[in-house]
Amino acid sequence: MQKLLEEDIERRRKAAEVVQPPVQKLPEQKEEPQAKIEEKQEAPVKKKSNKLFPDSPLFKEWGGNLSEDEQREAQSLFDKYGYNVFLSDRLPLDRAIADTRDKRCLEKTYPKDLPSIGVVLIYLNEGLSILKRALRSIIDRTPKNLLKEIILVDDNSSNEDLKGDFDVYVKSLEQQNPGLRFTRVRHNEQRGLSYARASGWRAATADVVAILDAHIEVHEMWAEPLLTQIKGDRTVVTSPVFDKVNYDDLTVIRYEPAAHAFDWALWCMYESFSDDYYKLMDGSLPGKSPSVMGILVADRKYLGEIGVLDEGMKVYGGENVELGIRVWTCGGSIEVVPCSRIAHIERAHKPYMPDLSVAMRRNAMRVAEVWMDEYKHNVNLFWNLPFEVLHLWANYMFVDT
Numbered sequence: 329m330q331k332l333l334e335e336d337i338e339r340r341r342k343a344a345e346v347v348q349p350p351v352q353k354l355p356e357q358k359e360e361p362q363a364k365i366e367e368k369q370e371a372p373v374k375k376k377s378n379k380l381f382p383d384s385p386l387f388k389e390w391g392g393n394l395s396e397d398e399q400r401e402a403q404s405l406f407d408k409y410g411y412n413v414f415l416s417d418r419l420p421l422d423r424a425i426a427d428t429r430d431k432r433c434l435e436k437t438y439p440k441d442l443p444s445i446g447v448v449l450i451y452l453n454e455g456l457s458i459l460k461r462a463l464r465s466i467i468d469r470t471p472k473n474l475l476k477e478i479i480l481v482d483d484n485s486s487n488e489d490l491k492g493d494f495d496v497y498v499k500s501l502e503q504q505n506p507g508l509r510f511t512r513v514r515h516n517e518q519r520g521l522s523y524a525r526a527s528g529w530r531a532a533t534a535d536v537v538a539i540l541d542a543h544i545e546v547h548e549m550w551a552e553p554l555l556t557q558i559k560g561d562r563t564v565v566t567s568p569v570f571d572k573v574n575y576d577d578l579t580v581i582r583y584e585p586a587a588h589a590f591d592w593a594l595w596c597m598y599e600s601f602s603d604d605y606y607k608l609m610d611g612s613l614p615g616k617s618p619s620v621m622g623i624l625v626a627d628r629k630y631l632g633e634i635g636v637l638d639e640g641m642k643v644y645g646g647e648n649v650e651l652g653i654r655v656w657t658c659g660g661s662i663e664v665v666p667c668s669r670i671a672h673i674e675r676a677h678k679p680y681m682p683d684l685s686v687a688m689r690r691n692a693m694r695v696a697e698v699w700m701d702e703y704k705h706n707v708n709l710f711w712n713l714p715f716e717v718l719h720l721w722a723n724y725m726f727v728d729t
């Protein structure tokens with residue numbers, strides 16, 4: 329029973345990592361032909377090497393043309409980061425990505441006097457070129473008059489290149505963009521996502537704060553639709569729609585807009601919008617959502633008024649659900665805004681903590697204890713708490729005698 333439940337949790341965790349929203353299927357084929365053409369073009373030039381890592385998820389679809397040395401390098405970078413840094417290092421920082429918006433988004437116009445935006449990027453041993461590309465996309469694809477500041481929050485990275493090389497890069501961006509304020513926040517111990525996000529919020533000064541992961545690229549016009557919603561109602565906390573960036577070939581796969589919901593594990597999952605939303609027959613319209621997947625864009629002061637985030641949440645998981653409950657309970661609402669899109673790498677594994685389920689369970693218990701009153705038992709039941717206590721007790725008895 330214990331084992332089965334653990335497997336179920338693991339399965340759900342994995343499903344949530346790669347979960348696809350219910351109403352979609354198109355994009356996968358879109359990018360593939362191009363990748364195949366490239367392989368064909370390069371095939372005659374290079375000698376075919378042996379596949380050194382036939383079981384590695386990195387080489388399942390990608391890397392057929394690499395020499396053995398290159399395979400070794402790519403695999404070791406993949407082990408370290410959970411995505412393809414070997415390829416990222418070879419792609420332009422300002423690479424173009426497909427426009428995945430609904431056509432109706434292209435016809436929309438937005439107010440001229442939108443609030444200013446500050447972007448917070450949280451990182452922990454992120455690939456240097458991945459982080460640079462995120463910055464590049466934000467600077468290139470956010471109107472200069474709206475982008476007030478970028479706040480870089482380092483949750484105690486140990487990688488050397490995030491010290492020297494990255495500092496040099498940020499300095500060069502500062503020189504190229506004199507009107508843009510850069511702020512560095514560094515933690516001297518790992519504080520986890522929730523605390524890191526809140527520390528970024530504390531450093532922000534813009535009207536609106538966008539708290540993003542650092543393994544992203546923003547699409548054209550990502551900011552305007554979000555700022556328009558917040559300008560209309562400062563208590564709306566918004567999320568863009570994520571597109572998936574494959575961890576192996578780094579191509580962008582379109583995701584259909586969907587609400588960000590959660591289950592009794594308090595684990596985030598995609599869910600349909602309300603029936604009323606679909607009656608409008610317009611997929612470019614913002615839809616109400618129970619929670620956010622993680623990334624959020626909100627009025628800075630409003631976020632402060634509702635207490636920002638629960639900084640007692642550790643590592644990862646559940647903090648986004650907590651925010652959802654907090655926002656709705658405090659009189660605000662959450663919207664997913666389809667005309668705003670961000671491409672986000674879904675890692676194969678998270679190098680900073682191989683087993684996240686311990687932190688996830690602890691955080692779920694905490695959310696249940698704080699917010700869920702009599703419903704907290706459902707959460708405890710999902711996480712198998714009664715069995716776990718018995719199990720620990722049994723172990724103790726046996727070891728002790």
Ligand SMILES: [Mn+2]
Pocket residue numbers: 541543672673
């Ligand atoms: Mn992420």
